[in-house]
Amino acid sequence: MSASFQAAAAGHAGIAPDPRRPLSPKTGEAMSLRQPTRSFEIPEPARLSPEPIPASLKEAMRHLVGGVSVVTAGLGDERTGATVTSAHSLSVDPETMVVSINRSSSTWFAIQKTGHFCVNLLRADQQDVADRFAGRGGIKGPQRYEGARWSVLETGAAALDDAVASVDCEVEHILERHSHAVIFGAVRAVVIRGGPALVYSHGRYGEYRHGMEPVA
Numbered sequence: 001m002s003a004s005f006q007a008a009a010a011g012h013a014g015i016a017p018d019p020r021r022p023l024s025p026k027t028g029e030a031m032s033l034r035q036p037t038r039s040f041e042i043p044e045p046a047r048l049s050p051e052p053i054p055a056s057l058k059e060a061m062r063h064l065v066g067g068v069s070v071v072t073a074g075l076g077d078e079r080t081g082a083t084v085t086s087a088h089s090l091s092v093d094p095e096t097m098v099v100s101i102n103r104s105s106s107t108w109f110a111i112q113k114t115g116h117f118c119v120n121l122l123r124a125d126q127q128d129v130a131d132r133f134a135g136r137g138g139i140k141g142p143q144r145y146e147g148a149r150w151s152v153l154e155t156g157a158a159a160l161d162d163a164v165a166s167v168d169c170e171v172e173h174i175l176e177r178h179s180h181a182v183i184f185g186a187v188r189a190v191v192i193r194g195g196p197a198l199v200y201s202h203g204r205y206g207e208y209r210h211g212m213e214p215v216a
Protein backbone atom coordinates (compact mmCIF):
# COMPACT_ATOMS: atom_id res chain seq x y z
CA MET A 1 0.00 0.00 0.00
CA SER A 2 1.14 3.49 -0.67
CA ALA A 3 -0.35 6.89 -0.05
CA SER A 4 -0.04 10.02 -2.09
CA PHE A 5 0.74 13.07 -0.05
CA GLN A 6 1.83 16.59 -0.67
CA ALA A 7 4.85 17.64 1.32
CA ALA A 8 3.86 19.79 4.25
CA ALA A 9 0.27 20.13 3.08
CA ALA A 10 -1.91 21.19 5.99
CA GLY A 11 -5.25 19.68 6.81
CA HIS A 12 -4.31 16.16 5.66
CA ALA A 13 -6.57 13.45 7.04
CA GLY A 14 -5.55 12.56 10.56
CA ILE A 15 -3.41 15.67 11.06
CA ALA A 16 -4.72 18.50 13.18
CA PRO A 17 -4.49 21.87 11.39
CA ASP A 18 -1.58 23.96 12.59
CA PRO A 19 -3.05 26.99 14.44
CA ARG A 20 -0.12 29.11 13.23
CA ARG A 21 -1.16 28.73 9.60
CA PRO A 22 -3.68 31.02 7.88
CA LEU A 23 -7.10 29.56 7.01
CA SER A 24 -8.12 29.26 3.39
CA PRO A 25 -11.06 31.58 2.60
CA LYS A 26 -12.36 28.89 0.17
CA THR A 27 -12.16 25.70 2.24
CA GLY A 28 -11.70 27.03 5.76
CA GLU A 29 -8.73 24.68 6.14
CA ALA A 30 -5.26 25.65 7.29
CA MET A 31 -3.12 26.59 4.31
CA SER A 32 0.43 25.45 3.78
CA LEU A 33 2.94 28.21 4.39
CA ARG A 34 5.01 26.94 1.54
CA GLN A 35 3.10 25.30 -1.29
CA PRO A 36 4.55 22.02 -2.49
CA THR A 37 5.35 21.72 -6.16
CA ARG A 38 5.01 17.96 -6.47
CA SER A 39 3.25 15.02 -4.95
CA PHE A 40 5.18 11.99 -3.81
CA GLU A 41 4.23 8.37 -3.53
CA ILE A 42 5.29 7.19 -0.11
CA PRO A 43 4.84 3.80 1.49
CA GLU A 44 2.46 3.44 4.41
CA PRO A 45 2.73 3.73 7.31
CA ALA A 46 4.54 7.06 7.22
CA ARG A 47 4.49 9.77 9.84
CA LEU A 48 3.33 13.09 8.40
CA SER A 49 4.72 15.84 10.53
CA PRO A 50 2.26 18.53 11.61
CA GLU A 51 5.19 20.88 12.23
CA PRO A 52 6.06 23.80 9.93
CA ILE A 53 8.72 22.87 7.35
CA PRO A 54 11.83 24.22 9.20
CA ALA A 55 11.00 22.17 12.32
CA SER A 56 10.16 19.10 10.24
CA LEU A 57 13.41 19.43 8.31
CA LYS A 58 15.43 19.61 11.53
CA GLU A 59 13.57 16.59 12.89
CA ALA A 60 14.12 14.65 9.63
CA MET A 61 17.86 15.42 9.65
CA ARG A 62 18.20 14.11 13.22
CA HIS A 63 17.67 10.64 11.72
CA LEU A 64 20.80 10.91 9.60
CA VAL A 65 23.97 9.37 10.98
CA GLY A 66 26.83 11.79 10.27
CA GLY A 67 30.55 11.31 10.58
CA VAL A 68 31.98 13.97 12.90
CA SER A 69 34.97 16.04 11.76
CA VAL A 70 36.81 19.07 13.07
CA VAL A 71 37.59 21.69 10.45
CA THR A 72 40.64 23.67 11.50
CA ALA A 73 41.29 27.13 10.13
CA GLY A 74 43.44 30.20 10.74
CA LEU A 75 47.02 30.63 11.93
CA GLY A 76 48.70 31.44 15.26
CA ASP A 77 46.52 33.47 17.62
CA GLU A 78 43.82 33.57 14.96
CA ARG A 79 43.48 29.78 14.91
CA THR A 80 39.95 28.53 15.30
CA GLY A 81 37.79 25.73 13.94
CA ALA A 82 34.43 24.03 14.03
CA THR A 83 32.98 20.62 14.64
CA VAL A 84 30.99 19.61 11.55
CA THR A 85 29.00 16.77 10.11
CA SER A 86 28.87 18.41 6.68
CA ALA A 87 32.40 17.54 5.50
CA HIS A 88 32.72 14.97 2.75
CA SER A 89 34.52 14.34 -0.49
CA LEU A 90 33.01 15.83 -3.64
CA SER A 91 35.21 13.91 -6.06
CA VAL A 92 38.42 11.91 -6.05
CA ASP A 93 39.55 12.98 -9.52
CA PRO A 94 40.40 15.71 -8.95
CA GLU A 95 40.67 15.22 -5.18
CA THR A 96 38.13 17.67 -3.80
CA MET A 97 36.46 18.10 -0.41
CA VAL A 98 33.33 20.06 0.41
CA VAL A 99 32.15 21.47 3.72
CA SER A 100 29.25 23.68 4.69
CA ILE A 101 30.15 26.39 7.21
CA ASN A 102 27.90 28.88 8.98
CA ARG A 103 28.73 32.42 7.86
CA SER A 104 28.43 33.74 11.40
CA SER A 105 31.17 31.42 12.70
CA SER A 106 34.80 32.32 13.39
CA THR A 107 35.82 29.46 11.08
CA TRP A 108 34.21 31.14 8.09
CA PHE A 109 36.23 34.32 8.67
CA ALA A 110 39.47 32.37 9.18
CA ILE A 111 39.00 30.29 6.03
CA GLN A 112 38.37 33.39 3.95
CA LYS A 113 41.48 35.04 5.36
CA THR A 114 44.00 32.21 4.89
CA GLY A 115 42.44 30.27 2.01
CA HIS A 116 43.00 26.87 3.57
CA PHE A 117 41.49 24.41 6.04
CA CYS A 118 42.02 20.87 7.27
CA VAL A 119 39.24 18.30 7.77
CA ASN A 120 40.04 15.97 10.68
CA LEU A 121 37.79 12.90 10.89
CA LEU A 122 37.38 12.29 14.62
CA ARG A 123 37.90 9.01 16.43
CA ALA A 124 35.13 7.65 18.66
CA ASP A 125 37.06 8.58 21.83
CA GLN A 126 37.52 12.21 20.74
CA GLN A 127 34.16 13.55 21.84
CA ASP A 128 35.95 16.07 24.07
CA VAL A 129 37.63 17.54 20.96
CA ALA A 130 34.23 17.66 19.23
CA ASP A 131 32.75 19.53 22.19
CA ARG A 132 35.57 22.08 22.25
CA PHE A 133 35.32 22.81 18.52
CA ALA A 134 31.55 23.09 18.81
CA GLY A 135 32.24 25.94 21.23
CA ARG A 136 30.67 24.18 24.22
CA GLY A 137 31.40 26.02 27.48
CA GLY A 138 32.20 29.20 25.52
CA ILE A 139 35.63 27.94 24.41
CA LYS A 140 36.91 30.11 21.56
CA GLY A 141 39.72 30.26 19.00
CA PRO A 142 43.14 28.83 19.97
CA GLN A 143 41.73 27.49 23.27
CA ARG A 144 39.88 24.87 21.23
CA TYR A 145 43.26 23.31 20.33
CA GLU A 146 44.32 22.70 23.94
CA GLY A 147 44.60 19.14 25.24
CA ALA A 148 45.34 17.56 21.85
CA ARG A 149 48.45 17.18 19.64
CA TRP A 150 48.59 18.89 16.26
CA SER A 151 50.86 18.90 13.20
CA VAL A 152 51.03 20.86 9.98
CA LEU A 153 50.83 19.05 6.64
CA GLU A 154 51.02 21.16 3.45
CA THR A 155 48.80 24.23 3.73
CA GLY A 156 49.52 25.42 7.28
CA ALA A 157 46.14 24.34 8.67
CA ALA A 158 46.35 22.11 11.76
CA ALA A 159 46.06 18.32 11.47
CA LEU A 160 44.95 16.47 14.61
CA ASP A 161 47.60 13.82 15.32
CA ASP A 162 45.22 11.13 16.56
CA ALA A 163 42.33 11.64 14.16
CA VAL A 164 41.09 8.75 11.99
CA ALA A 165 42.27 10.80 8.99
CA SER A 166 43.25 14.38 8.16
CA VAL A 167 42.56 15.95 4.78
CA ASP A 168 44.44 19.18 4.16
CA CYS A 169 42.79 21.53 1.66
CA GLU A 170 43.32 24.76 -0.20
CA VAL A 171 40.15 26.72 -0.92
CA GLU A 172 39.16 26.26 -4.56
CA HIS A 173 35.67 27.72 -4.70
CA ILE A 174 33.02 29.15 -2.37
CA LEU A 175 29.25 29.30 -2.75
CA GLU A 176 27.51 31.61 -0.28
CA ARG A 177 23.87 30.78 0.21
CA HIS A 178 21.50 31.70 3.04
CA SER A 179 23.15 31.25 6.46
CA HIS A 180 25.98 29.04 5.15
CA ALA A 181 28.86 28.92 2.71
CA VAL A 182 29.65 25.74 0.82
CA ILE A 183 33.42 25.60 0.58
CA PHE A 184 35.19 23.44 -1.97
CA GLY A 185 38.75 22.44 -1.12
CA ALA A 186 41.45 21.12 -3.43
CA VAL A 187 43.15 18.35 -1.44
CA ARG A 188 46.86 18.97 -0.85
CA ALA A 189 47.65 16.17 1.63
CA VAL A 190 45.93 13.17 3.22
CA VAL A 191 47.00 11.26 6.35
CA ILE A 192 45.14 8.09 7.34
CA ARG A 193 45.58 6.67 10.84
CA GLY A 194 42.45 4.53 11.16
CA GLY A 195 40.35 3.65 14.19
CA PRO A 196 36.62 3.67 14.97
CA ALA A 197 34.91 6.86 13.82
CA LEU A 198 32.85 9.27 15.92
CA VAL A 199 29.31 9.63 14.54
CA TYR A 200 26.38 11.85 15.47
CA SER A 201 22.65 11.12 15.26
CA HIS A 202 19.51 12.16 17.15
CA GLY A 203 21.55 14.79 19.02
CA ARG A 204 24.02 12.26 20.44
CA TYR A 205 27.53 11.05 19.72
CA GLY A 206 28.22 7.40 19.07
CA GLU A 207 30.85 5.02 17.80
CA TYR A 208 30.72 3.57 14.32
CA ARG A 209 31.62 -0.10 14.51
CA HIS A 210 32.82 -2.13 11.58
CA GLY A 211 31.02 -5.40 11.25
CA MET A 212 27.50 -3.92 10.96
CA GLU A 213 24.75 -6.30 10.04
CA PRO A 214 24.48 -6.30 6.24
CA VAL A 215 21.00 -5.31 5.04
CA ALA A 216 20.90 -7.64 2.04
Ligand SMILES: Cc1cc2nc3c(=O)[nH]c(=O)nc-3n(C[C@H](O)[C@H](O)[C@H](O)COP(=O)(O)O)c2cc1C
Binding pocket: 068, 080, 081, 082, 083, 084, 085, 086, 087, 100, 101, 102, 104, 105, 106, 107, 133, 134, 135, 140, 200
Ligand atom coordinates in the same frame (compact mmCIF):
# COMPACT_ATOMS: atom_id res chain seq x y z
C1 LIG B 1 27.71 17.35 15.76
C2 LIG B 1 27.83 18.78 15.28
C3 LIG B 1 27.83 19.03 13.92
C4 LIG B 1 27.96 20.36 13.44
N1 LIG B 1 28.00 20.56 12.09
C5 LIG B 1 28.20 21.82 11.62
C6 LIG B 1 28.36 22.05 10.22
O1 LIG B 1 28.33 21.14 9.40
N2 LIG B 1 28.59 23.34 9.81
C7 LIG B 1 28.63 24.38 10.70
O2 LIG B 1 28.83 25.53 10.28
N3 LIG B 1 28.48 24.18 12.04
C8 LIG B 1 28.29 22.93 12.51
N4 LIG B 1 28.17 22.73 13.87
C9 LIG B 1 28.21 23.88 14.79
C10 LIG B 1 29.66 24.37 14.96
O3 LIG B 1 30.52 23.37 15.49
C11 LIG B 1 29.67 25.58 15.92
O4 LIG B 1 28.61 26.44 15.58
C12 LIG B 1 30.90 26.38 15.78
O5 LIG B 1 32.02 25.64 16.19
C13 LIG B 1 30.81 27.62 16.65
O6 LIG B 1 31.96 28.34 16.37
P1 LIG B 1 32.10 29.91 16.62
O7 LIG B 1 32.16 30.07 18.10
O8 LIG B 1 33.35 30.23 15.94
O9 LIG B 1 30.91 30.57 15.99
C14 LIG B 1 28.04 21.42 14.36
C15 LIG B 1 28.03 21.17 15.75
C16 LIG B 1 27.92 19.86 16.20
C17 LIG B 1 27.93 19.59 17.69
